[in-house]
Amino acid sequence: MMLGEISKKIKEIKMVETIIRFSMFFFYLIFIYMLFTLFKPDVINIYYLYRLILLIKYSIIFAIAVIIAIFISPFYASSASMTIGFEAAIKTLATILLFSPQDVNNIINFNNYLMSEFPYFIYELITTAFILICLLGFGSVFSGRYSYILNMTIILILLLPFSYVFDALAVEIPQISQISDIPRVINSKFAIFLIITFFFIELSRASGYVPNLLNPLKERLIRIQQMLRMLARGEVKEKARVTLQTSERLSRISKVFLKDAYTSYAFIDRSSLMYISSKLHAFIRDELKKNPRLLDNVSGIAALPSISEIFVGFIKSLLPKVFLAILLALASFSIPIFYQHIGILEVIGIEFSVMLSLILAMFLFIIVEYLLRS
């Protein structure tokens, strides 16, 4: 009963998902490339990750050794005996865990090690955050989960200023004194990166819509397919029925039972699969005569929007939002620049205040209109 049609639809949905994922992956690669090139060379390096792991390892061993030293030394013991106990604990642990003499030395002089490690620590965190961003973006592209993108954005907006605070040369960023008009803002690598990030966020959101809509339908189709397969077991072919009825092995009464089961009124055990599926099968067969589209309606194929319809809807909803967002942002930049040209106020201050007031107005509108009311 239409199993082939369902399989075909499932394949179609899978194909659409693959296309969307592939296109998003392409955009993801651009985003990651831009982020990587935003940092100066050597800021992001796997070597820092190794150092970070080493630092964590030393910290754990150090903490364990301190705890052991506290337990094995009596509270009235002198500091010298405490130090001996601490070193003994470290050496024992180092022997068990096959540490090198350099490692043991680093853990014993953990304070010095920490101080020497501090300059690298910033890069270690940047590298870790970068890897996290990559993984979250990748996860979002392949699972369609928008929460990953939002987590990624939060990490990103924390990472950029953090890396700049501790190393002013880590990120390539335009000087505020150079920002006097829109082209200069947009021409900077940093601004382009932020616009690409915004597009990546918006595209992920919009492209997530298609799998989010199609996935439940696909899962529904798979469930219906399983049901149909189960139901097919209750389907008795005409030939089989005749054989059973004419079989001498069957008593007269059991023949009637079986015949009844096939024609939807079973006297076999009511909970048996044969009873349920044969009866259901007979019911579906009868209803199909009245409504040939019944199985389409039950499986959800009838409610499945066409792929072109989804794409048109997707583009229709995405494009106006992105264009309007860009237009509004440009307008908020243009106002202070206009003021600057007529020479009223200093550009940065007025830009900032006008943009901020616009944003605060929007924010207040949302708060009053929506959040407080709900």
Add this chain to the structure above:
Amino acid sequence: MLTNFGKAYLLTAIACILMSLAFYSMVEFNNIMKSIGVDLTTFAPGISTMTNFSIPFLMFGTLMLTSFLIMYVHAKAFMENPKLKIERKIIPSRCFAGDYILVSVRITNLGRARLDCVIISDLVPDAFEISFGENFIMTSLPPKKTVEFSYILRSLVRGEYKIGPIVAIIRDSAGFFLVREQIDIFSEVVVYPLYEPVRRYLLLKKIQGGFLFGTHKIKQKGFGYDFWGLREFLPSDPIKLIDWKASARLGKLLVKEFEAEKNIKLYIVVDCSRNMGGGFRFRTKLDYAIDGALLLAHLAFRSRDLFGLVLFSDRIHRFIKAKRSRSHLLEVIDALARARASGLSSLMTAFQAIIKRDKRYSLAIVITDLEADPETIEEAIKYAVAHKLHVIIIACLTPLFVSDPAKMTDVERAFFEALYRDYLRKRVEIKQRINKYGVMVFDVRPTDIIPAVLEAYIRAKHIGLGAM
């Protein structure tokens, strides 16, 4: 309603804007610290030029916030008051327990905007099992478009039910906003009692050529087809009754006599008191009683007897006067399907109702648990007998209907048996009181309520109780 995604997005946008403000403040903070002799630039060199981040971050935050605002306006304009037309069709709306029902739901978007994501859930009472398909669907609805989905339900237990309401969840394409709307569309479904005992009876009848063959005849002389005997001709006898062969053989005029064929008038009286509601989920004493009543109604209909129905507790839930037609049978089945347990048991109420509305001789087969006060039961029987209402009682043995000894531990079973013995002792006392008036009482367990009903009916027919 703003979803968690929406909140997270909005917070990210706000965080960007607030951070751009914070960058300005950091520069000021550094200046203050410098004035008191602490130079933060030694370990955080970028702090003095953090304002460089302000404009890009403000731009990024503005883009996100604007995008959010556009989505908000779109959601408010099109999602808040969606114009959805939802219809539900049920085929059939009346069925027997264990049968299947096809439910079809049609959703039309009457609005002008496309609804990106609509989740429609049709709520189903737990007395139904979804056998095929699903009672929800997720789809997109362009303007003026109709989407239909169906599912098949299996009715588990008799009763009247309402399928619905329908819950529509409308989300925007991003999943930031969500509108949940409950549409109070209800469809009534009446599930008749389990028809299986009746089907079994029909099957047996088909195989054995009718096991109730001949039971519809009353053993008394009259005009029927079965031979009763011979007697001497009387002048008032019609000539056609003379048995000429026998007369020639014996040399005197003899006439043939036949068995009379009389039908009975039966009232099926079902106790619907609160006590009858006890038992297992979907299988209470009342459900068993209704199975028995359904079989009785069917037997009476096939035997061309008049049959009526009384559902009672301390009031009359439903009284259907004895008649004989197919539509009447359906009326009785419908009443049985809608029976609900409530109130206290009072046999007197039922008997008074029958005697008041139908003064001619009739038979009442009562299905009850005999758990009312024995005095009042005896009073009721006395009243019925005095008014020439024949009564047969089918009495449920409650402990066996409300617990399953097979699933009990040894200790529980011992305790149960002690209670059951005590219960039986009381039952014997009540039966003795009732039997004084010539009323038959059949004690029944869940498994033998149908045979007991059959036996009661056959006996009544043989004796001619309630014969018209």
